[in-house]
Amino acid sequence: MSRAGGVAWSAHRLDAAEVAGSNPARPTLIIAEKNDAAKRIAFALDRSYKKLALEGVPVYVGSWNSTKFYVIPARGHLYTLKTDVGDLSLFPVLDVEWVPLEDDRYVIKLLEVMKKLLRESEQVVIACDYDIEGETIGFNIVKYNGGFEKVVKRAKFSTLTVEELKHSFNSLLTRDKWLMADAGRTRHYIDFMWGISLSRLLMEEVRRGTGKRLSLSIGRVQGPTLIEIYNRESEINSYVPKPYWKFKVIGEIKGEELELSGPNLRSLEEVQRAKELKGKIGKVTFFDKSMEEIKPPYPFNLSDLQKEVYRLFGIQPWESLAILEKLYLRALISYPRTSSQKLPPAINYKSILTKLGQRYKETANISRSYPVEGPMDDPAHPAIYPTGELQPLSGTEFKLYDLVARRFIGTFYRNAKVAKKYIKVRADVFDLEADGAALVDRGWLEVYPFKEIREKSIPDASVGDKVLIKDVKVELTYTKPPSRYTPSSLLEWMESNEIGTKATRADIIKTLYKRGYIKGNRIEITELGFSVARYFSFSQIITLEMTRKLENSLENIEFGKAHPSYVLGESARFLIEELKNVKHSEEMVELTRKYLAAGTGESFGKCPVCGKGELILHISQAGKRYLKCNVCGASAPLPRKGKLVPAKKNCSYCGWPMIKRGGWVFCPNPECPSSKIKSA
Amino acid sequence: MGVLSEPGVPKQQNKKCVVCGSYSEEGLLCFKHRTAAKSLTEGYKYWKEAFNISFNEYLKEVRKRPETGVWVKEVIDYIVASNDLSIISE
Incomplete structure (x- = not known):
């Protein structure tokens, strides 16, 4: 691997004592994912750490357990995939390799500094985010800079608090297999090969039809997502409403009035018969009273939190993720990219609740020793929780922090209690019914008031009681087309169909916007998006089933159930097979022509x-x-x-x-x- | 490594949607209007049951509704203008 434009290493800039170290042991190099995380790690390990600037690259130096350490921050991915197959009409592209981000001069300098520090170090600790992407970032840096000749360890932490970081560095993980990195690198390979091959197919199809080299792209997960939006758009545009009548009556039982709902009416004959109920007597056929206990909502995982933030504040999923990452880097909340709805005791509930008590007086009223948890788990991280550290916050940062903190406290609260009633009345041929609800104990709603319990009062009754039908209301109504997706509901669709990952779904939606395939908060497909989706829907190349199958295979790598080379081979076979079956679409070309004209x-x-x-x-x-x-x-x-x-x-x-x-x-x-x- | 070796399908003449003039892969209608015409055919039985109306009255009523999809409205406009119901049986 060659690197153009590399910088000369200025060894003299390093203090001799810093390089050789006054410690007998050779130093440890710690690779963090971002600068803020690097700073926090250095601070946790040695409060009197020093910051150096080597070739403009920040490096934090200190001592931990009598061993010198350097913490160097990456800047997300420093390596990317590239192919030498430059001819855009050639595909599938299966020949790809990892290369440094050569266009970025800072990255070149950063890698030079990393290489130098790696040479000097005894061991390397990958302290990037503990997930697939984080491990891929760290693994690539170590692999392509000769780091695996050293002792390589992994730091696992879910918060950037001093306590947890110290604990993590006192119990570093050793690895025979880097399964998360294997899964991440394979995902990158597959996404790159599919993305570039399908995009070239698309561009070639347009070029042959229109004579133009239009820059178009589509990805393995973007494809089925766009097709789903296209299917929804098609349903809306070809929707024919159906007429029906909503049917309600005002009844009187033991001198008390109540509103009962009847079945939807489908014809004018039914409407006439319903209207004739007025003045007649019905009979109670069923009555029930019960006390419903509503458990606190589960702790947040990323998807649940993104949906809640969108529902309450209208903040897009990718914006909420960016804010959550900031809160994580300030050690205010735990790592947000998690699927888990569980909070293990190891996070120390009591300590967190005590600290939160300074801001949230509601912590005094908790009644559970253990939080309510949901079924979803994540081997890498617990659900999102506040660390208990308090810092002044404002605006959206505060809104999201407050939501996480309140949800966390709420999981320790007692259930909310709702007194429910249900009544069923038979009148002529119609079954009429009504529900009643009264909140008798707000429970967790005291601390997490973001859910609404609709209260409605209805009288008590007994089976056989007479009900006078005082009035009948029928209202002509029409069925409505399905709603347009919002970024939040689309995220939910992706999640329920198991495509993409918790970390990538929001970005995939954002990419569809950026490419001009979709627009608006209530998502509409553009002419271009329609052409692209129509083409892939027509040619059946990127189906939901295929995408889901690949996702499962990638997950199997992470859990050691499949070998990366097997999954890569399987993916390449799929791709070659699919491309063989491509159907040409004149319709797509014509749609693209229209798009170009518009x-x-x-x-x-x-x-x-x-x-x-x-x-x-x-x-x-x-x-x-x-x-x-x-x-x-x-x-x-x-x-x-x-x-x-x-x-x-x-x-x-x-x-x-x-x-x-x-x-x-x-x-x-x-x-x-x-x-x-x-x-x- | 392969190259898409098949030449592109030559543009077939006279395969235009009668509603919008776009290319149609099959029949008289493009994908959009074929889907819309199918919905329109299927929807009639509900309106007939509700109001006992003729197909022409049905078209008029559906055209007025804001819930009706734009492709359906385009199909109705074509039928009304051309008095050609053949596309409904497509």
Whole structure:
């Protein structure tokens, strides 16, 4: 593996004592996933740690158990997959390899520093997040920098508190097999091979139909997700409502009124018969009273928390994950990427509740020694819980923290109690019924008031009691099409269909937005998204079943039940087989033509000319790119090549939205005074 | 490593959807309007049961409803304009 543009190592910058160490033992290199985590680890191990800047890379140095350590933060993945198969018409692409992120100069410097420190160290500790991605990040750094010649250990922790980090470094894990890294690396291989092969197939299909090389992409998990949105869109667009009548009566029993619901009525004859009930007498055929106890909701796993945050605050799943990660890095909550709904005693409930008591007085009223737990488990991490550390928070960070803290406290609370009643009345041919509910003990709702219990009062009755039908209400109604997906309900769909992982699902949805395949909070598929989904739905290449099968195989690697090479081989066979069966779709090509004519739908910002429209990216029949306002028609040419993204700022000369291509930020307005200044 | 060796299917003439003019893989309707026409056919029995109305009255009522899908409305507009019910039996 070669690295272009590597930096020269400046050994002199290191204090000699720091490098050689005053300790007899050679140092330990600790690889953290992010800078904040690195700092916390260093602080937990040695409060008087020092921060060095080696070639601009932060490295934290200290001593732990009489051994010098360096903590160096990665910056997420430092390695990526690449293929040398450059011809875009060639697929499937099965020949891929891991390479450093060579476009990123900081990463090159970081890897140089890591390599140097690795050489000097006696042992390496991978202290990245304890999950598939974290282990893949750490494993790749060690593997491609000769780290496996050293003793390599793994730190396992779910919070960044001093106590847990110390405990983790006192009981480091040794590994014969890096199963999580195997699973992660295999997932990356498979996603890359499928993604690049299917995207090339898609682009080739469009190129042969339209003569244009349109940059399109689709992934192994994105595909079935997009197809599901497309199926929903098709259901909505081809929906025919069905008429029916809602039927309610006002009855009187022992002098008390109550509203009873009847069955939905399907015809005018039924409506007529229902109306004739007025003034008649019905009889109670069933009456029941019971006390329902409602247990506290389960501790949060990531999906449940993302759904709850969206329901309560309208925050998108990927935004909530980003906020949760910040809270985790500040040691306020445990690791958020978890499927677990369990809270093991090892987290020390009492200590956390005592600390939380300073902010949440409700902790004084807990009644359980052990929390209520859900059925889902995760071998890597417990459910999300507050660490008990308190820091000033505001805005959305506070909202999410508060939700996690209240949910945690709530799991130790007594059940809520609801007194329920149910009555059934027979009148003519109709069975009428009513439910009553009264909250008698708020229980956990005192601390977690985010659930609503609908209360309704109905009188007591006995079987055989007479009910006078005082009034009949019928209302003509029409069935409604299925609701559009929201990011939250789509996440739920992905979860129930077992595609993607807890860590990737939100990002997959975000990618569908970024690629212009879907839009809006109540998700609508765009023309382009429709074409792509229609094509893959028609050609049956990426089915839900196939995606789920691969997910299961990947999970088997993590649990040592399948070998990565077997799963990779199986995936490659699938891919080759599927591509053999590709059906060409003229319909897709035509849809793409329409899409090209209508503009890509991708907005680059508000039009500065009319102030009302959006500047939409268009591609002309000749393949030229330009922006055009969808209201006033103002337009501006764009470079023909290169990926264009909004720079998220406006030109200080003319107010047009700036555009970024690679490292170049420019104003697209041909009349912009800035271009005249430059040419002058 | 393979190359998609089959040449693309040449564009077939006269395979246009009678409703929108888009390419149709089969028959008189494209995928969208074929799906919509099927729903329209299936939906009639519920309206007939509810109001005992004719098919033409049914089309008029369904066209007015905000819940009705846009593809269905396009099919109804075509039927009303062309007086051609043949696409319903597609």
